[in-house]
Amino acid sequence: MRTTLFAGLAVLGLTACQTSQPVVVENPPCLAQCQTEQFQQLSQQLIDDLWRLSPTWALYSGVYDYADQMVIPDDAARERTLAFVAKWRKALAPFDDVPMTSNARTDKALLDNLLNSLEWDITRFKAWQWNPAQYNVAGPFARLMNEEYADLDTRLKAVLGRMANVNAFYSVARTNIQNPTLEHTQLAILQNKGGLAVFDETMLAKAKASGLSDGEKALFEQRYLQTRQAIISFISYLENLESELKANGARSFRIGETLYEEKFALDIQSGMTAKQLYEKALADRAQAQKQMLSITEQLWPKYLADQPMPNDGQKAVRTLIDHLSSRHVKREDFVAEVKAQIPELEAFVRQHDLITLDPNKPLVVRETPPYMRGFAGASISAPGPFDKDANTYYNVTPLDGMTDEQAESYLREYNHWILQILNIHEAIPGHYTQLVYSNESPSLVKSLFGNGAMVEGWAVYTERMMLEEGYGDFEMELWLMYWKWNLRVITNTIIDYEIQVMGADEATVMDHLVNGAFQQHEEAAQKWRRATLSQVQLTSYYAGFREIYDFREDYKKVKGDDFGIKAFHEQFLSYGSAPVKFIRALMLEEAQR
Numbered sequence: 001m002r003t004t005l006f007a008g009l010a011v012l013g014l015t016a017c018q019t020s021q022p023v024v025v026e027n028p029p030c031l032a033q034c035q036t037e038q039f040q041q042l043s044q045q046l047i048d049d050l051w052r053l054s055p056t057w058a059l060y061s062g063v064y065d066y067a068d069q070m071v072i073p074d075d076a077a078r079e080r081t082l083a084f085v086a087k088w089r090k091a092l093a094p095f096d097d098v099p100m101t102s103n104a105r106t107d108k109a110l111l112d113n114l115l116n117s118l119e120w121d122i123t124r125f126k127a128w129q130w131n132p133a134q135y136n137v138a139g140p141f142a143r144l145m146n147e148e149y150a151d152l153d154t155r156l157k158a159v160l161g162r163m164a165n166v167n168a169f170y171s172v173a174r175t176n177i178q179n180p181t182l183e184h185t186q187l188a189i190l191q192n193k194g195g196l197a198v199f200d201e202t203m204l205a206k207a208k209a210s211g212l213s214d215g216e217k218a219l220f221e222q223r224y225l226q227t228r229q230a231i232i233s234f235i236s237y238l239e240n241l242e243s244e245l246k247a248n249g250a251r252s253f254r255i256g257e258t259l260y261e262e263k264f265a266l267d268i269q270s271g272m273t274a275k276q277l278y279e280k281a282l283a284d285r286a287q288a289q290k291q292m293l294s295i296t297e298q299l300w301p302k303y304l305a306d307q308p309m310p311n312d313g314q315k316a317v318r319t320l321i322d323h324l325s326s327r328h329v330k331r332e333d334f335v336a337e338v339k340a341q342i343p344e345l346e347a348f349v350r351q352h353d354l355i356t357l358d359p360n361k362p363l364v365v366r367e368t369p370p371y372m373r374g375f376a377g378a379s380i381s382a383p384g385p386f387d388k389d390a391n392t393y394y395n396v397t398p399l400d401g402m403t404d405e406q407a408e409s410y411l412r413e414y415n416h417w418i419l420q421i422l423n424i425h426e427a428i429p430g431h432y433t434q435l436v437y438s439n440e441s442p443s444l445v446k447s448l449f450g451n452g453a454m455v456e457g458w459a460v461y462t463e464r465m466m467l468e469e470g471y472g473d474f475e476m477e478l479w480l481m482y483w484k485w486n487l488r489v490i491t492n493t494i495i496d497y498e499i500q501v502m503g504a505d506e507a508t509v510m511d512h513l514v515n516g517a518f519q520q521h522e523e524a525a526q527k528w529r530r531a532t533l534s535q536v537q538l539t540s541y542y543a544g545f546r547e548i549y550d551f552r553e554d555y556k557k558v559k560g561d562d563f564g565i566k567a568f569h570e571q572f573l574s575y576g577s578a579p580v581k582f583i584r585a586l587m588l589e590e591a592q593r
């Protein structure tokens with residue numbers, strides 16, 4: 001599907017070029033538009049080259065041209081990646097000092113960052129040595145079997161081609177793995193066991209019943225059996241490794257300050273250091289907790305007049321939240337309630353002139369299609385940048401599959417107030433609205449390598465912005481729940497930094513989550529585990545939020561009486577999913593002109 005999108009990009013570039021060529025001048029200077037077109041052609045070539053370098057990355061991006069190939073992760077593969085980086089750095093360098101459109105300038109910055117990340121992973125971070133969970137062949141095979149991008153025979157041939165390298169893949173994996181962490185070794189065991197399930201009997205049965213030739217079918221069966229055996233023996237290798245690490249000690253899963261700051265700079269692309277963000281998070285946490293206590297003092301007599309408010313402030317807040325959480329929709333009304341809230345959010349955004357909502361691109365609320373129901377929740381399915389007229393769906397999963405107890409716990413979590421905040425975040429004016437704007441500045445680079453912190457930060461920013469603008473009529477209950485919700489993203493930033501950089505232990509982290517952020521024990525335990533397996537990712541929501549909010553306040557000062565929130569929002573979103581620091585620089589530059 002993406003391959004046709006590429007053609008679309010080339011056509012767009014050409015059309016723009018022809019219309020903007022100066023006609024009479026001989027040897028016309030290559031101005032911004034012309035440089036931009038040259039740059040776009042080059043970035044297209046870079047992307048095509050990347051797909052050849054990493055057929056798996058291509059496949060996950062919806063490009064199936066190289067689906068039958070699997071790279072063996074050996075030294076030669078790493079050399080090829082470093083050569084790719086060197087080649088494209090050199091090719092992109094001339095565009096540093098020439099005029100280009102804002103859209104192209106931010107694309108250039110994203111591509112630079114992509115190249116830096118590829119190099120850093122190999123030469124600095126070296127997770128290919130210490131993280132055995134990097135070695136699992138199953139994902140792309142599952143995708144080929146399930147994603148109907150082509151007929152089954154074509155997909156089975158891709159599976160057949162890929163399987164040829166499975167043995168070599170796992171044998172190189174064993175050579176690569178050096179001094180791994182216990183946690184990632186255990187994760188690798190779990191995930192490879194899960195991966196084995198992809199190569200179940202139905203896969204073989206499908207191949208046997210397919211249109212493949214007899215020779216191909218025989219080869220398929222042979223490789224299928226080898227693949228299963230390779231995974232099984234890799235699992236037992238990992239299990240031996242696990243016992244060894246348990247007996248003799250293992251590398252720490254904590255990456256330490258230097259690598260953490262480097263990873264933060266590459267993944268978040270923030271204008272701050274991780275340490276600066278951490279310090280902001282501490283201040284924001286204190287502020288949120290103070291607000292929650294103050295609201296609790298005011299609301300206590302309204303709801304809990306029959307009992308004295310505990311002297312322990314955290315206990316009082318928790319008691320009130322528990323009490324209020326019983327106000328929620330009935331499980332059978334969950335989807336209908338979400339549906340009913342969308343027009344209310346739209347009306348509020350219009351009445352308060354917060355941002356223009358395109359009436360031609362309505363959001364369609366639907367029950368999550370069964371094949372997408374991994375877990376309960378809500379998500380946005382958006383059309384790609386060249387498929388702008390397709391519907392955008394807000395998928396809401398009905399609570400059908402849950403026991404009464406599970407449904408009750410879920411509904412208390414997404415109670416009357418939190419559900420409204422969730423809809424702001426996911427839909428209007430959060431992710432859905434951002435997507436509509438993002439598609440107005442089509443950039444393949446941004447849709448493939450766009451900045452996650454900006455995207456999540458925007459959604460988190462809109463929660464606060466809507467309440468500040470009076471959504472919910474400044475109802476104290478809504479603010480209390482908002483602070484609890486916001487405290488979660490703040491606390492994620494704090495614990496990630498404290499664990500990875502400062503060496504915080506499980507008890508300290510559980511205290512932050514349960515007592516400091518009013519989370520349930522089970523949720524907190526899962527968060528601790530996740531924080532031992534990933535680094536930096538947990539900070540992205542808060543990082544984006546904090547930077548957008550701070551930028552807005554700075555921008556207000558620059559614009560003075562000329563500041564308007566609607567214009568600010570619309571211009572902010574007009575750059576696509578670029579890192580906030582670049583949008584900030586471009587908008588301030590323009591404001592000062």
Ligand code: ZN
Binds near residue numbers: 326328408411
């Ligand atoms: Zn209930």
Ligand code: ZN
Binds near residue numbers: 426
């Ligand atoms: Zn989100």
